Amino acid sequence: MKKIVSGAAMVIVAASTLLVSLAAPANAYAVNYGAIAHSAKTGSIAWSYDYPDSASAQRNAMNQCSGPCKIVARYSNGCGAISHSPGWYSYGAANSLAAAKSQALRKNPGSRIIHWSCTSGHQF
Template sequence: MKKFATGVAALAAAGTALAVSAPAAHAYTDNYGAIALSTSTGLIGYSYDYPDSASARRRAVSSCGVGDCSTVVWFRNGCGAVAYSSGTGTWSWGYASSRRSAQGQALLRNDSDAYIVHWNCTSNHG
């Protein structure tokens, strides 16, 4: 009988240790992303899942790799998209809570022959 009591005590101690060491529930956090564009070369840089918009924009510009890259769109918990019209040589962009909506915004702001050249989303987009 003593073995059983010792086993129960050990099991209870292990359960307490597990309860104390269990990770806390993760609080919801905002994720930011951005898209940078060089209109002279068409090169694009992007970022996603950064803790703030400034960090996301810096990463997008640095990943573009050309001196004239600049951020054209940034977003929080969503998506961004860039469209190009080969007929007029114009660029447009948009952002929204979903990929489809961001692409729609980018296309809506350009000519009828425009097409999506890039899109990206944060991992917690709508």
């Protein structure tokens, strides 16, 4: 026995499917911002993550940092990292933790990672 579906029923099914696919979770496409602040003079490191905008993430990191600090890494749905060797710091920011660490280490051969942080939504 064959089932026959009218054209009107097909339109309703297609429209329902489209609406369901458009109703993704609110945070499925969220952009999360993070920042790292650092003071080379005092060694203070402060960070923030999962803020709704870059300015808020940077402000929060700066508010937590002691000493003359500056923002050294900004990222969205990603990670930041700091590497250190005697007398020298370098920084990286990228979509994944591995890439952020690699960037910081590449800028400062012989250094080691002393801090990293990531937002939600970063790549693994």
